[in-house]
Structures are given as C-alpha cells and as structure tokens.
Amino acid sequence: MRPIAYLLLAAISLLGAVAAETRPHYGGTLRVMLQSAPSALDLPANATPAEYWDLSRTLSLIGNTLVRIDAQGRPQPALAVAWQSDASASHWQFTLRRGVKFHDGSAASPAAIAQILGALHSGWNVRAVADSITIESAPPLPSLLAELALPRNLALKRNANGAPPVGTGPFLVAEWQPSQFLKLAANEESWEGRPFVDAVEIEFGKAQRDQAIALELGKTDVIEEAPQSASGSQPHSTSSVSLPTELLALVFPVNSRANDPRLREALALAINRKPIQSVLLKGAGEPAASILPNWMTGFSAVFSAQANAQEARILLADSHQPAPNLTCELSYDPRDPQAQLIAERIALNAREVGITVQVSLSGAEDIRLVRVVLPSPDPATSLGEAARQLGLPQPAFSATAGGDTLEDLYQTERSLLEAHAVIPLFHLPVATAEGARVRDWSPERRGQWSASRLSLADFWLSDLRSTASRADLPGQAGSR
C-alpha cells in the first residue's frame, strides 16, 4: 500500500466510529421516566390508567406470563409452551417450559407457578401435574389465554415484607426506592436470552413536561407523551402512538339522581364529540359510542357517535325527570390534564339541549368523567375489564373455548350500553417517545413494552459513550 493511502486511513480512523451497524450491540444503561409514583411494585386493581401503564410496563420487564398475545392478537408461548382445554373451556392444561428459573435461582416449577396463579384467582382451582399446571373453573373460561396474558397474571414471587417481586423475566430488580427510582439489571440467565442493555433505570413521579425536557436535553432515553403531543416535534426523538387502548366515558354512579334512561340518552345525543376531539384532544383519539374500539371488533360504526340535539330535546320532553329541575353534578379526575376542559365542554353541550350539568369536584356526583384501560386485544377480555372499571355488570358470553362469535360480542356490548349507565366518548391511544440512540424498538401497538420481539429487552443503544447516569445529573448526586 502506498504511504499516502496509509495516511488517509490513519486520518479517517481519527474521526471515530460512526458506522451504521445493523446488528444489536450489547451494553449500556437505558434511562426511562414515568409519571406515576408507585409505593410498591404491584399492580393494584383500582389503578389509574397512568399507574396501569407504568406498572404493567415495569413489571413485564421483571416477570413473564404463561402466554402472550402477539401483534395479530394470537396467543403465543411464553412460560407455557403448549396448552389445551376441554370443549366447555372449564378445564385447561398448560405444559410449562423446562429449565426456567426465578431470579433468586429457584425453579419456575409447575408447583411454584400454580401457587402464584392460585393466589391471584381464588375462583380457579390451579394444580401442578407433572410438567404442567391445570386450571379449572366452574364458570367456563373461554378467554383464559387472553386473561393469562394480562400483566396482572405475571408469574412474580412476592414477599410479605414489601421487598420487590422476583420473576423470571429479562431484568431483575437491582435497586428499588419506592415512588422514586428503580434500577433493573440484565438477567444473564433469561430463558429468552440476555437483554442487550446491561441495565434499565426508571425514574418515577416525573411530570410529562419534565420528561419532555429531559428527553430534549439527552438526560433520558424513553418517556411517556400525551398522544396529542406525539407529533415528533422534538428534534432528536421519535414518537410512537399506540392503537386506541383507553376509553374516555361518562358513567352514572348507582346513586346518581340522573336516573331516567331517556335523560341519559338525551345527554349522549347532546354531546358533540368532533370539536372536543379536534380542539381539546388536538386530533388524538377517535369519537366513540361503543365501549370497545373498532380495531378490536370491527363493528363500532354500528354505534353512532353523531350528535343530534333535536332528538335529544324530543327525548327530554318524554322524560319522567324534568331536566330543568335537575342540576347534574359532573365530576372528573383532577390528575387528568384534559378532563376539566372536556367536562366543561360536555356541560355546555348539555345546556344547549336543556340539561343542566355543573362541573364540580365536590358534593354528590351524578355523572363521572372517567378514563379506563382496555388492556387486551381480545374483545371479550377488554369488555369484561372495562365493565369492571366502569362499575357495570360483568358481561356474559357463550361458553366456548373458540372465542365468542361476532354476533355474541355485539349483543353483549349492546346490552351493556342499552342500560344507559355509560356514555362512551372517545377511544384514546397512549404515546411514548424515545431518543435517537435507542435502536430497534418501538412500543407494540397496544401500548405495552413487553410483546414478543418488541420488548424493551430487544432494543439496543447505538451510543454507549454518552450515558449520564442518574447520579451524574444536577440535583441527584448523593441521592442514593
């Protein structure tokens, strides 16, 4: 080689590596910021949507479920490698993956898994049989696979003294400061393979505005975003918006004074969802008159979300409950930044047809503006979960293991809505943003961070040099 060529190569080598690697790198620490500030690593049944997403995403890095649901909505093996049920879906058998261990070194044996699931579901009879577990239930469980894929069914060992949970997942708990900070370390023995990053540091209790600033300054890698802000406006980040996985709705408590169905139906017809979507939600979400979004069922168009003030007035005229004599108190979640404005807009629409609605956070509530999570792509499972969160009766489906027929699902949802205890308003997505050095990852379309091939454990960091750990950030030194 000519000397000049060597000089050229030497000069090039000084520029540093900026190669466009296509294969994942190992190493580095991922920094995540989340809104909620949980005092325990546990998913409470009454979690707010923010708590649900934050905790389910976090716990899914620590533990595994028996099965998982893929991007097409099909069950896939996880801790269980095979399963079968009887024709009535009352008796299920799951063959467990061999050789899986909890982070404490103990075997994820059928007995251990059966004990965890049995404690979570008192109505199930869960038993360990050889290399399998069986689940029996008097009411049939046609949607059991979707249920088992929910984060609440993660196989996590818990201690009575409040210590962090122990799972079988890609990361194990290295440090936990309740409500503030969680450090997860890569599980070298993960049955899915070691994650590419060495660690994940999660800071809790960060407002979305603070998260956005930290991402822009390169002090964090993954944040939550409001869907209406997820336009990729930040120069060095990428936004990901899920399918609509939340329902914003009005719900009438049992003791509501607005108990005439015609009054409730008139209110549903009075609400003009389009301006709320375009102005207050800045185009995010979909106007809804159904509990389940269209991507789950395909038939949401059957439930009209069109406002019809004229029909609302006719209904009011027939109502047993003279609207002018009743002032309905509408409450909302003050932690939801959009809720108050949306509630006030609904009150305005109601007044236009002659219903007096007062937005208030005190006193007896007649109507509540709520946001609920639709946690599963399985419509039957999400409908049941929505009913639970909305305080509606549990829907009853036909008891077949093959899943519910379209007609059955439609009739069940329709019967829930015909009781006029809930007025669906919008189906809303969730959004995240990740910095430029996060590679090969985007949250799966249902908002979770743990789906097969879309897990946080599957991404990698393209730049391992500029990781400023939490202790290096201003105001954080010595906090641990």
Added chain:
Amino acid sequence: MNRPPSATRYNQRIPHMRARTFSGRGLGWLSSFMLVTVFLPSFLSASPLSDTARQLAHKIAAASGPGAFALEFTNRSSLDEKSAREVRGALEAQLHVEGVHIAKPEQATGLVEVVLSESLRNYVWTAVIAIGSDEKKVALVSLPRPPTGAAVAPVMPIAVKTALLFAQEQPMLDVALVEMPGGLRLIVLGSDAVSIYDRQGASPSGNSIGRWELETSLPITHARPFPRDLRGRLLQRRDHLFDVYLPGIVCHSTPNAVAPLNLACSETDDPWPLTPDDSVRAFYASTRNFFTGALSPGIGKISNVPSFYAAAAFQRTNYTLWAFAAVDGSLHLVDGVTDQAIRGASLKWGSDLAAVRSNCGAGTQLVVSESDDTAHETLRDIGHDSLLAFEIPDRDPVAVSAAAEFDGQITALWPDSAGNGATAVVRKKDTGWYEAYRVSLTCGN
C-alpha cells in the same frame, strides 16, 4: 414505528350504481337486468369476499324481508376500491336474488347502511337495517384478513441482484438450496428446527417454479437459552448433507444416502467455519451475537482479531485478504501480517458482510449490509436495510453497485457454499415475516 390507523376512506360512487340512481323505472329494470346478466356471473365465482358478501346479503334479507331499500355503502377497511366494488356487486346481486331491491331513498321503504370495516384480525362488515321508525336491526359478518405483506422487493437491475427464495412467519437464520435424490430441496435453519422443503408443481420447462412444501422437520434441542439476536449457520458438506452451527451447539446431518434424514446435535463451543473449505474457523460467543475474535487456525501470524460480527476472504495474487466487520463498527483488513482498522464517517457499513464471486471487476466483491441510519437522524421511517457491493482495490473500500433496498431489516447474511452468491434474510417491516433472498452480482452495469 407504530402509527394510528389510516384515515377513514370512502369509496367513489360506482358508475353503474350512479346510473341506477338517476334512471327512471325503465332504466331501473334495465340496470337490474344488466346486473343479473352481466355482473352476477362474475360475482358468483368463488371468492372469499364474494361469499362473505352473499352471507351478509342473506342476513340483511332475513332482517328486512323483501322490498325496496336504499343502500348506503361505505368502505372503512383496508380493502382496495376494486375489492370493495366486488363486495358491493356481490352484495347487491344476492340481495336482488333474495327479493331486496335497491331503490332511491324517496322510493324506498327502508335504509340499509353497509360499512366495510376491520378488526385486528378480521374484515368485519356491518349492515344497519332501518325500516320506518322501527328499531334498527344489525347484521354482521366477518372473514379473516390476509397478512398485509407488500409485494416482494423488486429485483435490482444494477449490480446486486436479489431473488426471493422463501418466506415464513417464524425467524430464519440461514437457508440453502441443495440437490438431493428426487430433486432440489430448500433447507431452512430456524431457531428450533431444520426444515426441508420439496418443490411441488414445478414444470420441467421451467415455466412454473412451483411452491415449496414441507417435507420434514428435524428438531434442534438445547438446554441453554439462546441469545436474543440469534444467529446460525447452515453449511453444506461433501461427506454428509449439512452441518448446523448455533450458539453453543453444533449439529451434523446423517449422510444423504441414509434414510430417513436425521440430525445429531451436541452442546459445544467448537469454532464455526468462516469459509466453505474450513481453512479458518472462529469462536462464537454462545451468549451473544458475535464472534469472540479468536481464530483457529490463525490467518498467517494473526490468531486474534477484535470481536466481530462477520468475516469475508478475498483471494489476491499472493495472499488472502480478510475483512472483519468488528463489533465496534470498524472494518479490519487482515492479510496474515498486518491488521489494519478502518473507522470513520466514510464507513457507514452495517454489521454483516459476505464475499461473493462474480467474475466481473476484481472477480470477488464484498456484499455489505447497510442500515438506513440517516432515516433515524431525520425521523423518517427506519428499518429499510440495503445491500451494496464493494471492492477493496488498495485496502480502501470502493462502492461498485447501487444499493439494493429491502423493506425491512437484514437479520442474516451468509455466503453460500459455492462462493458465488449469498443468502440474506430480511424481517419485513410491515408484517414481521421473514424472507430469504439469494443474493448475486451481475456485471455490465
């Protein structure tokens, strides 16, 4: 990156329906006659869309009873306009057969609102039937949606030529075409099995290439978990059919004369061959996605190079030049005496490379993967990897082809056993399916 569902789309009015809308009674009869005589036969042909449309028509007719109905038809699904027209045609034809006649709103006794929609897995078509002021009735049908795969990436006409060999939903680590008794076979290395496919329906003239059908599947068992970015190598052998190299595992097939074919696997950290003739081997890190850098035997005096993802050899006049794609993003050129590292902004190579003999130019080129890194920087869609051919005339790589772009990420790139091509596996961006391509180089561009 995930995106919200596409905006609602509405069909254009269909010309022959517009004619009906504006025609008088005579024209209505004529168009009905035309519908039955001209369109009906094609709609009666078996097609899942038409069949399902007829099911929906049957349900509508059962709910409405015979009579004249106005029809509103909206396509909010991913069906293209041609398919939506097919559905509408089949629906109207079947409605006609069942005594439901489409009429203008002012002449109709009711309204049927049909919406073509879809869920995650199915097309879902709804019909809301309103008769007078009575309660509305609803009819629903569904049929599975096909995978939303786009067309196969077009063959690049310049220098890097790609031809689709096989596609499947499960990951593929390596693929090989092998002549066996009875004809050509496709061997696919997956994460838990080696699958052998036989070609069915191929014509001797070559006019029809046929399709691959699974002949046998040989399971690979392993006690230790595989790494996440699993890589594997399928190597054809002279004394037996093939060997399989996976992290921590080596499998040997039984000789091809022995039936049935079997696979014997053992857990071992034996080095993987880097060349078809086994002249150089390298140790693979069994819990990672790269070679450790230890060579066995070494290349001349050099027995250790930095950890690398891929290696390729060029035969020069007096020596063999080796190129290593190192884990740190650099390229190492090793000639047996020196180990020269090339780094820098000018080298935007990916992690995979393979030497391919083309008999044009320098005779052998380096086919290199490249990720769409600039897309990431500019927030455009990422995940469109490409392949380029390079030559190294004086240890300075020079691109000799345009990029052959794939609609997804290249997850594997290995040279074939003859050395005149390579196999690339691409994970499709839209469907997540894996596609195996044979990569070759053509001259004269």
